Amino acid sequence: xxxxxxxxxxxxxxxxxxxxxxxxxxxxxxxxxxxxxxxxxxxxxxxxxxxxxxxxxxxxxxxxxxxxx
Amino acid sequence: xxxxxxxxxxxxxxxxxxxxxxxxxxxxxxxxxxxxxxxxxxxxxxxxxxxxxxxxxxxxxxxxxxxxxxxxxxxxxxxxxxxxxxxxxxxxxxxxxxxxxxxxxxxxxxxxxxxxxxxxxxxxxxxxxxxxxxxxxxxxxxxxxxxxxxxxxxxxxxxxxxxxxxx
Amino acid sequence: xxxxxxxxxxxxxxxxxxxxxxxxxxxxxxxxxxxxxxxxxxxxxxxxxxxxxxxxxxxxxxxxxxxxxxxxxxxxxxxxxxxxxxxxxxxxxxxxxxxxxxxxxxxxxxxxxxxxxxxxxxxxxxxxxxxxxxxxxxxxxxxxxxxxxxxxxxxxxxxxxxxxxxxxxxxxxxxxxxxxxxxxxxxxxxxxxxxxxxxxxxxxxxxxxxxxxxxxxxxxxxxxxxxxxxxxxxxxxxxxxxxxxxxxxxxxxxxxxxxxxxxxxxxxxxxxxxxxxxxxxxxxxxxxxxxxxxxxxxxxxxxxxxxxxxxxxxxxxxxxxxxxxxxxxxxxxxxxxxxxxxxxxxxxxxxxxxxxxxxxxxxxxxxxxxxxxxxxxxxxxxxxxxxxxxxxxxxxxxxxxxxxxxxxxxxxxxxxxxxxxxxxxxxxxxxxxxxxxxxxxxxxxxxxxxxxxxxxxxxxxxxxxxxxxxxxxxxxxxxxxxxxxxxxxxxxxxxxxxxxxxxxxxxxxxxxxxxxxxxxxxxxxxxxxxxxxxxxxxxxxxxxxxxxxxxxxxxxxxxxxxxxxxxxxxxxx
Amino acid sequence: xxxxxxxxxxxxxxxxxxxxxxxxxxxxxxxxxxxxxxxxxxxxxxxxxxxxx
Numbered sequence: 036x037x038x039x040x041x042x043x044x045x046x047x048x049x050x051x052x053x054x055x056x057x058x059x060x061x062x063x064x065x066x067x068x069x070x071x072x073x074x075x076x077x078x079x080x081x082x083x084x085x086x087x088x089x090x091x092x093x094x095x096x097x098x099x100x101x102x103x104x
Numbered sequence: 105x106x107x108x109x110x111x112x113x114x115x116x117x118x119x120x121x122x123x124x125x126x127x128x129x130x131x132x133x134x135x136x137x138x139x140x141x142x143x144x145x146x147x148x149x150x151x152x153x154x155x156x157x158x159x160x161x162x163x164x165x166x167x168x169x170x171x172x173x174x175x176x177x178x179x180x181x182x183x184x185x186x187x188x189x190x191x192x193x194x195x196x197x198x199x200x201x202x203x204x205x206x207x208x209x210x211x212x213x214x215x216x217x218x219x220x221x222x223x224x225x226x227x228x229x230x231x232x233x234x235x236x237x238x239x240x241x242x243x244x245x246x247x248x249x250x251x252x253x254x255x256x257x258x259x260x261x262x263x264x265x266x267x268x269x270x271x
Numbered sequence: 272x273x274x275x276x277x278x279x280x281x282x283x284x285x286x287x288x289x290x291x292x293x294x295x296x297x298x299x300x301x302x303x304x305x306x307x308x309x310x311x312x313x314x315x316x317x318x319x320x321x322x323x324x325x326x327x328x329x330x331x332x333x334x335x336x337x338x339x340x341x342x343x344x345x346x347x348x349x350x351x352x353x354x355x356x357x358x359x360x361x362x363x364x365x366x367x368x369x370x371x372x373x374x375x376x377x378x379x380x381x382x383x384x385x386x387x388x389x390x391x392x393x394x395x396x397x398x399x400x401x402x403x404x405x406x407x408x409x410x411x412x413x414x415x416x417x418x419x420x421x422x423x424x425x426x427x428x429x430x431x432x433x434x435x436x437x438x439x440x441x442x443x444x445x446x447x448x449x450x451x452x453x454x455x456x457x458x459x460x461x462x463x464x465x466x467x468x469x470x471x472x473x474x475x476x477x478x479x480x481x482x483x484x485x486x487x488x489x490x491x492x493x494x495x496x497x498x499x500x501x502x503x504x505x506x507x508x509x510x511x512x513x514x515x516x517x518x519x520x521x522x523x524x525x526x527x528x529x530x531x532x533x534x535x536x537x538x539x540x541x542x543x544x545x546x547x548x549x550x551x552x553x554x555x556x557x558x559x560x561x562x563x564x565x566x567x568x569x570x571x572x573x574x575x576x577x578x579x580x581x582x583x584x585x586x587x588x589x590x591x592x593x594x595x596x597x598x599x600x601x602x603x604x605x606x607x608x609x610x611x612x613x614x615x616x617x618x619x620x621x622x623x624x625x626x627x628x629x630x631x632x633x634x635x636x637x638x639x640x641x642x643x644x645x646x647x648x649x650x651x652x653x654x655x656x657x658x659x660x661x662x663x664x665x666x667x668x669x670x671x672x673x674x675x676x677x678x679x680x681x682x683x684x685x686x687x688x689x690x691x692x693x694x695x696x697x698x699x700x701x702x703x704x705x706x707x708x709x710x711x712x713x714x715x716x717x718x719x720x721x722x723x724x725x726x727x728x729x730x731x732x733x734x735x736x737x738x739x740x741x742x743x744x745x746x747x748x749x750x751x752x753x754x755x756x757x758x759x760x761x762x763x764x765x766x767x768x769x770x771x772x773x774x775x776x777x778x779x780x781x782x783x784x785x786x787x788x789x790x791x792x793x794x795x796x797x798x799x800x801x802x803x804x805x806x807x808x809x810x811x812x813x814x815x816x817x818x819x820x821x822x823x824x825x826x827x828x829x830x831x832x833x834x835x836x837x838x839x840x841x842x843x844x
Numbered sequence: 845x846x847x848x849x850x851x852x853x854x855x856x857x858x859x860x861x862x863x864x865x866x867x868x869x870x871x872x873x874x875x876x877x878x879x880x881x882x883x884x885x886x887x888x889x890x891x892x893x894x895x896x897x
Contacts, residue, residue: 039603040603040607040608042607042608042686043603043607045690046607046613046690049617049690049693049694050617050620050693052694052697053624053697053701056697056698056701057701059728060701060705060728063727063728063729064727064879071729071733071736105529105783105784105785106779106783107527107530108526108527108584108858108859110580110584110858110859110860110862110863111526111527111530111577111580111581111584111859113863114576114577114580114863114866115573115577117866117867117870118572118573118576118577119573121572121576121870121873121874122569122570122572122573124874124877125569125572125630125633125634125877126565126566126569128877128881128882129565129634129635129636129637129881132635132636132637132881132885132886133562133635133636136886136891137891137893137894138636138639138886138891138892138893139558139892139893139894140551140552140558140561140635140636140892141551141552141553141554141892142554142556142557142558142561143554143555143556143557143812143816145554147555147816147817147822148822149822149823150822150823150824151823151824151825152823180827202824203824204404204824204825204827205402205404205405205487205824205827206402206404206405206487206491208552208642208643210642210643210710210712211890212710212722212724213709213710213724213725213888214710214888214889214890214891215639215640215885215888215889215890215891215892216639216890216891216892217552217639217640217642217643218552218554218892219550219552219553219554219642219643220554221487221488221491221553221554221555222404222487222821222822222823222824223486223487223488223555223817223821223822223823223824224487224488224553224554224555224816224817225554226552226554227554228892229892229893229894230890230891230892230893231890231891231893232890233889237722238722238890239710239720239721239722239723239724241710241712241720242712243642243643243644243712243713243714243715244402244643244714245324245327245398245405245714245715246405246827247324247405247827248321248322248324248396249321250324250714250715250716251320251323251715251716251717251718252717254720254721254722256721256722522849526859579866579869580859580862580866583859583861583862583865583866584859584862587859587861587862588852588857588859590861591852591857592849592850592851592852593849594849594850597861598860598861598864599861599864599865601861602861623869626873627872627873627876627877630873630877631877631880631881634881636885637880637881637885639885639891639892640880640884640885640888708884778853778854778857779854
């Protein structure tokens with residue numbers, strides 16, 4: 036089962052998008068200049084990590100019951 | 105009235121923000137010397153610009169050793185003159201007015217940006233550095249050909265600059 | 272405990288009609304928005320660039336006047352009748368103002384659409400701001416005036432309801448929803464007088480040929496006298512929903528009723544004497560007046576920052592009552608499955624982002640950086656285009672069942688719709704802000720010039736791609752919204768499946784606040800004084816410079832201009 | 845769907861999460877403002893420095 040409610044996960048993923056978009060802006064000002072493709076790949080990677088976290092079996096992590104309705 | 109302590113703290117922080125914003129804007133005006141377009145120039149008659157001593161023959165004039173004036177007439181859809189040539193490392197004052205509707209005179213990628221209103225003259229002084237080329241656009245909708253309205257500011261090396269014969 | 276349509280069947284009909292009008296405007300406006308996005312970025316061109324501005328005028332007028340204000344009258348009618356628990360006094364009067372608003376919209380739309388049709392010698396491609404000497408057909412001004420008069424009469428309707436209630440309850444505190452409606456109407460009357468005078472005294476006679484000239488700077492100043500307050504007219508029903516509906520759907524109570532009142536009083540006082548901040552770069556207005564407008568505007572941040580705290584605390588209260596814990600983990604306990612909640616919460620997040628770009632716009636000299644660039648478009652698509660529009664759409668998922676008695680259809684679709692809006696706006700507004708910093712202008716059909724723009728990040732092509740992606744998602748989101756609306760309307764009536772018509776109670780109640788807060792006469796009086804202080808001198812100075820009817824200047828468009836254009840175009844070749 | 849609902853009254857509710865969020869917002873505004881005002885704006889060329897009529 037997922038660590039958080041799938042709908043909450045969906046909202047979380049949508050919410051991640053503006054953060055990723057603005058991180059790209061920050062990256063440019065810090066001197067990194069990722070191309071559009073690199074940015075998309077990086078963004079997808081972050082999303083995969085979040086989804087992975089949500090669905091990874093919570094064996095060795097303390098279970099977090101809140102949000103699981 | 106009971107206001108929660110956290111909310112009192114937030115009201116305090118909000119006031120800090122407001123003071124920070126007003127403070128840095130005042131710093132920009134007083135210390136950094138950024139001046140707003142204002143009512144310094146006298147109004148003109150947009151129907152009689154041809155008879156105006158400066159706008160009747162718009163263009164660049166020299167007013168001092170390194171100081172120049174540029175008179176520009178905006179109209180739908182263009183600027184007269186549309187290419188402005190000035191020397192590098194000079195101080196230039198633009199005077200822009202409109203012979204028809206409201207326009208803007210905006211030097212792209214810089215802070216020189218002004219509304220142009222018929223009957224009023226937008227006067228602004230800027231300090232130019234090294235040779236460069238800047239686009240000029242009208243960024244206020246002025247009619248169906250608004251998107252064609254553009255010009256260019258060319259900053260040429262001092263030794264290549266020549267005033268056009270003003271006849 | 273029952274639904275609104277059971278409590279007030281006649282008012283529910285009025286609220287429904289106003290909402291449907293708003294939805295039609297939203298659908299049309301969104302379609303024109305998509306056309307613009309695709310045209311501007313040169314992806315798909317079905318119109319001429321010269322017609323772009325007519326489409327833009329329709330997009331602006333339909334969305335920021337028709338959609339928002341029709342939705343506002345729906346919300347306000349609901350708020351007054353629900354909180355005072357009494358019907359409107361005279362339904363014929365109510366339908367009169369609704370008719371005036373609708374008729375006004377149609378009359379104003381005729382010449383705008385006429386501009387697209389060659390056989391009709393009418394046009395009104397003057398955009399939402401209709402700056403003279405750009406001239407519209409006189410029908411446009413008549414329609415606009417009728418629309419505004421309609422909103423004035425709507426206010427009279429609500430005030431009459433309130434006064435009738437007051438006679439029966441002489442000592443009670445004004446219920447919060449009614450308080451919000453009355454303060455909002457206070458500044459609406461105060462500010463819309465400016466645009467009404469401008470239209471009736473100057474622009475309409477001028478469009479009929481009675482005057483030869485108008486004073487461009489004066490009419491522009493009168494427009495902005497109204498033009499900033501109008502954005503708060505869109506925002507106040509949004510705030511009302513954030514204060515009254517959002518805590519309820521989050522499962523909590525409003526954190527503080529007195530602070531909500533203070534916020535609305537501050538908006539009444541400060542939303543009008545700030546309009547000159549739209550004219551920082553105007554010649555003919557002294558820097559001192561601009562500085563005063565800037566400080567007023569910065570203090571106008573206060574009620575919005577207070578709102579941020581109160582609304583978030585109310586939501587947090589809901590989350591904790593639902594079992595949420597921790598410093599931030601409670602966020603996960605919120606009802607994210609509910610499109611009403613999620614839509615309004617995401618709208619609030621985007622409004623927080625808009626707060627920043629708004630401060631830059633308001634920042635006197637820093638305005639040189641962004642004035643009339645794409646940045647501004649990015650800003651108001653976050654404010655009116657998301658904080659307001661997305662809140663209204665999300666609230667519709669609660670209101671539609673209330674006013675029709677039909678349960679919401681397609682709840683998952685509705686959730687998808689609000690998420691899609693958030694995604695689309697993320698891309699579109701981000702690209703617009705960044706394009707603005709690179710100097711790309713707003714309001715242009717072809718941002719391709721002989722020189723090129725140089726964004727600090729990425730390329731113009733990349734920004735264009737983001738605008739197209741965002742605009743397309745936003746259009747799809749609107750289509751989804753209308754689908755859910757139609758799906759709901761096609762369903763059967765079943766009030767048992769609809770929550771009762773209530774709004775959030777308060778943790779700190781009205782009685783905790785001083786009684787002076789309810790003294791609306793006093794606040795309106797102070798608001799009038801502030802407006803006179805802020806505007807008497809600038810207006811006097813403008814008139815002193817060039818007279819009431821201006822220094823000259825002919826109306827546009829005229830045939831001679833087309834000829835002149837051809838000459839210029841040939842010369843440029 | 846709803847988890848166990850409990851009533852929380854005015855005096856037992858400290859909006860600590862709200863405080864956290866708004867302080868985060870405060871810091872974000874300060875940083876963005878300094879960046880846009882002092883770097884983007886004052887750092888640009890061709891600033892209007894006066895009016896010589």
